[in-house]
Amino acid sequence: MSHASLRGKAAIIGIGQSPVGKVPGRSPLWLAADAARKAIADAGLKKSAIDGVLSGHAFASPFHRFSVAFSEYFGIQPTFSNTLQVSGATAATMFSIAAAAIQGGLAENVLIVAADSLMTGLSPDLALRSLTESRDQQYEMPFGIPVANTFAMTAHRHMKEFGTTAEQFAEIAVIHRRHAQRTPGAQQTKPITVEDVLTSGMVTTPYHKLDCSLISDGGAAFVLTSATQAKAMGIARPIYILGAGECYTHEHIFLMPSLTTTGAVESSRKAYAMAGYGPRDLHTAGVYDCFTGTVIMMLEDLGFCPKGEGGAFAASGEITHGGTIPINTHGGLLSFAHSGIPGSLFHFHEVIAQLRGECGERQVAGAELGLVHSLGAGFATNATTILGTENTL
């Protein structure tokens, strides 16, 4: 490990979430501000202590510089700020960039914040942009290929190569719904069965409606500071960034090197190496679940099971309470909420809350070490973060 490693240098000292699901009459800026004030209060700070802000874009508040617009709205004048864009992977990159900024002296207390109103805040034109703008306009979009279709083609190929079944995909949706039932405020809590998923109507083969994640309003925020400062402040349960890795293998889906093995292999390999832990050491994980098949591929690429066995691994109870690696215990993008860029921040919120022992009836007993994997754009972008308590340093 290089002496410049981020391992254990930055601590997450505050977390906050806005209401999620259907939150009418609230702009992305308000949702962001609501999450931010909760995170800052959780850290025991005043907003004036925040000198760094990292954000992602919001379709319903389409500012070029969301982080700057947010700071004005929230009434702060940070001296470090940026609005990041690597689609669904943005969330995990925010944590490593915040940690690097803190370690490099660019900022002392960094606020990570993102929010969007995809459910109630989009005009028809903005809704269309959210659906199509992220794909290439020369070689993809003229053929009517939304982002869902890129993920669908990877899952479809996974079925062909490894015999993964529609029932195994459906099982992922069922598990996530069961998890959401234990999470106050989750958007979808009505129990579903494999049969319900398979009869929910085809969106783009092999994905049915209930194989697809939700469309939501909502935001989340986090406060990070140096490990030294966290100690000086007497933070009860600081959560440390132990490892981080990213990997970008392509932009166009037709240039993805393999449709069934993704950049998550390399991003997680780097994160595990930095942390000094492997997949078997983890107690819980947040795994980007924009579609059910995405989860199956990530279970393999993050090292929880061998390639091709993700479907059977998940269906045999390994990814829920009592299994090898309980994932997305809040319900994930499939059942808790998916408001775009903030979607994976909800995974961070849950994993951090698990490591702090604050998850009540859905608590994973003794959780000290966790992982979040964020991804986006048909697996074009991958970022992995490994988080741990004081005992894991």
Added chain:
Amino acid sequence: MSVHAERKPLPAPDADTARLWEGLRQGRLLLQHCGDCKHVQYYQQALCRACGCEDLIYRPASGHGKVHSFSVVHRAPGPAFKADVPYAVLLVELREGPRMISTYVGGDPAEVTFDMDVTLVCEQISDEITLPRFRRAG
């Protein structure tokens, strides 16, 4: 909803891609062959993605390929594609190596299978744009 939303997005040929669209207007799908490392690439750009060389030779593709993966779209991505559903989006692997996105024509989308042999069909959309689509071979 704006008028724009009712229309399908069309490629806007630029400095990198103009030759491709010109070729398609003439019924040819041009691939770039690197004069140095022999890498064959789609899409079109001004340097070889493998070695960085700018000596690129344009040759028409044979038009033969196989379906590497596909997905039949039942929910249209916006109003412009509503009349087309269900349609099969193909990820075609060309005989020359490169892969590309296209759509299936000339048959029921339900008949598309993995590794199915397909053949190029050039479909004129406007004076400027002809899109490369694929039908079942034979």
